[in-house]
Amino acid sequence: MPDNDIEVQTLKALVHTGHDHVFIVDADDGHVLDVSPGSAAVYGMSRESLCATTVHELEARGVLSPSVSMEVIRTGQPAQVMQRTGTGRQVIAEAHPVYAAGKLVRVISRSMDMTDLRLLQDEYALLQRRFNEHLKRGGSPASGDTLELESLEVRCQVMHEVAQLIKRVAPTDATVLMLGESGVGKTAFARQLHRWSQRCDDAFVDVNCAAIPESLFESEMFGYQPGAFSGAARMGKAGLLEQAHKGTLFLDEIGELPLAMQSKLLKVIQDGYLTRLGDTRSRRVDFRLVVATNQDLARCVEEGRFRLDLYYRLNVIPVTLPPLRERREDIPGLAERQLARLNERYGMEKVLHPRVWPELMGGDWQGNVRELENWLERAWLSAEGGVIGAPMEENDVTPTRVSKTASGESPLATLEEGRSLRETLEAVEAEILGELAVRVSSTYAMAERLGISQPSVVRKLRRHGLKIASRD
Numbered sequence: 001m002p003d004n005d006i007e008v009q010t011l012k013a014l015v016h017t018g019h020d021h022v023f024i025v026d027a028d029d030g031h032v033l034d035v036s037p038g039s040a041a042v043y044g045m046s047r048e049s050l051c052a053t054t055v056h057e058l059e060a061r062g063v064l065s066p067s068v069s070m071e072v073i074r075t076g077q078p079a080q081v082m083q084r085t086g087t088g089r090q091v092i093a094e095a096h097p098v099y100a101a102g103k104l105v106r107v108i109s110r111s112m113d114m115t116d117l118r119l120l121q122d123e124y125a126l127l128q129r130r131f132n133e134h135l136k137r138g139g140s141p142a143s144g145d146t147l148e149l150e151s152l153e154v155r156c157q158v159m160h161e162v163a164q165l166i167k168r169v170a171p172t173d174a175t176v177l178m179l180g181e182s183g184v185g186k187t188a189f190a191r192q193l194h195r196w197s198q199r200c201d202d203a204f205v206d207v208n209c210a211a212i213p214e215s216l217f218e219s220e221m222f223g224y225q226p227g228a229f230s231g232a233a234r235m236g237k238a239g240l241l242e243q244a245h246k247g248t249l250f251l252d253e254i255g256e257l258p259l260a261m262q263s264k265l266l267k268v269i270q271d272g273y274l275t276r277l278g279d280t281r282s283r284r285v286d287f288r289l290v291v292a293t294n295q296d297l298a299r300c301v302e303e304g305r306f307r308l309d310l311y312y313r314l315n316v317i318p319v320t321l322p323p324l325r326e327r328r329e330d331i332p333g334l335a336e337r338q339l340a341r342l343n344e345r346y347g348m349e350k351v352l353h354p355r356v357w358p359e360l361m362g363g364d365w366q367g368n369v370r371e372l373e374n375w376l377e378r379a380w381l382s383a384e385g386g387v388i389g390a391p392m393e394e395n396d397v398t399p400t401r402v403s404k405t406a407s408g409e410s411p412l413a414t415l416e417e418g419r420s421l422r423e424t425l426e427a428v429e430a431e432i433l434g435e436l437a438v439r440v441s442s443t444y445a446m447a448e449r450l451g452i453s454q455p456s457v458v459r460k461l462r463r464h465g466l467k468i469a470s471r472d
């Protein structure tokens, strides 16, 4: 049999025997050229009928929506979408372009039925809960009952349990996923995990995925060889993954990792090897992975912004840090610790006036511990004597409990008829960001001014479609 025929038969066998649902589509006119047998049940049409139509028609008739192949035909890039089928099923569909002589000729799409996956997910969540409970119950921590938290303040029961869980998993190499709002302490606890781990004498490499421009991601993460691109350092450079060798790699804001980087990261996690840009040889890397996000990663997967397989790789030990307003018992300890730090930093002993406490204990602290620390620093700096009151009104950039707006009118006046509280707050946030965007020179300066993290600023600006007038 000629080689070409063998290849055609091999491909046919692959399509016709696989368990997932494969479509081969002509990129010129969207014609369905072939489908795997399992597709019939999911899309509610026989194989013959599917092959007698185009993806445009299938989308128009609601057999599938949206069409992932049409997305690839539009962009020429691989795509992943959450699809609804005419039979009421939810599937994750991913599609890849096939080029010949530089021209897009075919699209291969593959979909996975989430209905079954949901069952697996529930089962997985149950196992995970049991495992976490087992870890929490499993006797005293390795070095006695004391947590030896060093720089961390932990008073409330739930944070105590979080710290214990972290201490128990620290000596293992399990991947930990830190979840929680911005400023709750995800980075601080990731550092503590590293200190408790057997890798504590090696590097803790802290990478903020939201802060690296997409064009620099690959060279920053994977490093490069001399001459890999114009502007590359003469000696080449080890990337962040390599710098974490033997230590801990902390990927903050993992939800912001571009899709192409997600595939590359997954490969490194699976193989334990990476290749620098412009290099031909692969290098072994051995790091413990800790990641953090304040996004709902499962939702990101459903929206096609995060790879499902990577999500499972990362979601091994999820650790949720509750917002500060849900653990107010921690506020006094955190405030005292920050006050001691400020007194030392500025070389003067100041104390908090008793009237400040109700303010501290009652605040919403949307920016969590970071906002509390910033609030205290402003209060410290604006206090003229040795007694600290509240920060001066005009400096109070995150007034979570003001009763009047700057113009003197009641905040209720900004709540327009028919608008929900959430929509109103969003609109106010957009206005504040819009005004600041023309006044500050960078997202870092804006983060400083708002008392939130720079990644949060990047995300909020993106959400409101805003940009800083002069670039970072």
Ligand SMILES: Nc1ncnc2c1ncn2[C@@H]1O[C@H](COP(=O)(O)OP(=O)(O)OP(=O)(O)O)[C@@H](O)[C@H]1O
Residues within 6 Å of the ligand: 151, 152, 153, 154, 180, 181, 182, 183, 184, 185, 186, 187, 188, 189, 252, 292, 294, 334, 337, 369, 370, 373, 452, 453, 454, 455, 456
């Ligand atoms: N339990 C704690 N004890 C002492 N300091 C804390 C504690 N939790 C958080 N902090 C401090 O609060 C600040 C914000 O914490 P951190 O940067 O870890 O938050 P994060 O959740 O990683 O925020 P982001 O999502 O914006 O990166 C840091 O200065 C950190 O040291």
